[in-house]
Amino acid sequence: MKSPRVLIVEDEPAIAELIAVNLRHNGFQPIWAEDGDAAQRELDAVLPDAILLDWMLPGQSGITLARKWRADARTKLVPILMLTARGDEPDKVQGLDAGADDYITKPFSTQELLARIRAVLRRRAPEQVNDSVSIGELVLDGATYRVNYQSQLLKIGPTEFKLLHYLMKHPERVHSRAQLLDKIWGDHVFIEERTVDVHVKRLREALGAASVMLETVRGAGYRMTSQPQQPLSSAA
Ligand code: CA
Numbered sequence: 001m002k003s004p005r006v007l008i009v010e011d012e013p014a015i016a017e018l019i020a021v022n023l024r025h026n027g028f029q030p031i032w033a034e035d036g037d038a039a040q041r042e043l044d045a046v047l048p049d050a051i052l053l054d055w056m057l058p059g060q061s062g063i064t065l066a067r068k069w070r071a072d073a074r075t076k077l078v079p080i081l082m083l084t085a086r087g088d089e090p091d092k093v094q095g096l097d098a099g100a101d102d103y104i105t106k107p108f109s110t111q112e113l114l115a116r117i118r119a120v121l122r123r124r125a126p127e128q129v130n131d132s133v134s135i136g137e138l139v140l141d142g143a144t145y146r147v148n149y150q151s152q153l154l155k156i157g158p159t160e161f162k163l164l165h166y167l168m169k170h171p172e173r174v175h176s177r178a179q180l181l182d183k184i185w186g187d188h189v190f191i192e193e194r195t196v197d198v199h200v201k202r203l204r205e206a207l208g209a210a211s212v213m214l215e216t217v218r219g220a221g222y223r224m225t226s227q228p229q230q231p232l233s234s235a236a
Helices: 015-024 035-045 061-071 089-097 111-125 158-170 177-185 195-211
Strands: 005-009 027-032 050-054 081-085 102-105 134-136 136-143 146-149 152-154 214-217 221-224
Touching: 005 152, 005 195, 015 027, 015 050, 027 035, 027 146, 035 061, 050 061, 050 111, 061 081, 061 089, 081 089, 081 111, 089 102, 089 195, 102 111, 134 158, 134 177, 136 158, 136 195, 146 195, 152 195, 158 177, 158 195, 158 221, 177 221, 195 214
Parallel strands: 005 027, 005 050, 050 081, 081 102
Antiparallel strands: 134 136, 136 146, 146 152, 214 221
């Protein structure tokens, strides 16, 4: 079996080296890039299975790089784990908004780092989302990864796509945050329930006028419904 290739984008050599040694000892193939430009050269050469991305970097910041790689068709599906400073809550949310799959707070233990890398790799493993499902005029095509509403193509991220697929497959039912973490993220030992809210917010933005179909049920969770309490409007 091929060892998963992990690109470490970190300007501090001591930290990068520590991570690389631990990854190597645990069957991964680490590649080190000290800044965004070096990381881009590595990405252009060979796509890694995951990216460990430091938040504070000289030149382009981790957040800028995460946004850029998410927007690029070639790199958009590569899992990104952001490395952040301790307890920087707005940073974490910003990181997830920029398209990071998870974040890890420095200083971290080797076991935690390995567990999280394995978790993002599992989550990105091919899933059975290749079927299609529709609710009213909202149509999700799993084979082409496209979502249309009233025949208009919606722009939607990979996690939001999986979330929408699950909610549309099980409509009219309320799903708690914990249940959604289980179903969409699988191994969620280190993921906070707030992560679900962040992705639901992004999903609503992507859905535009159809977002009224995705209801928040206070104190219980989320529901996808064909009969929203707010009327469906035709304009976005
Ligand atoms: Ca740094």
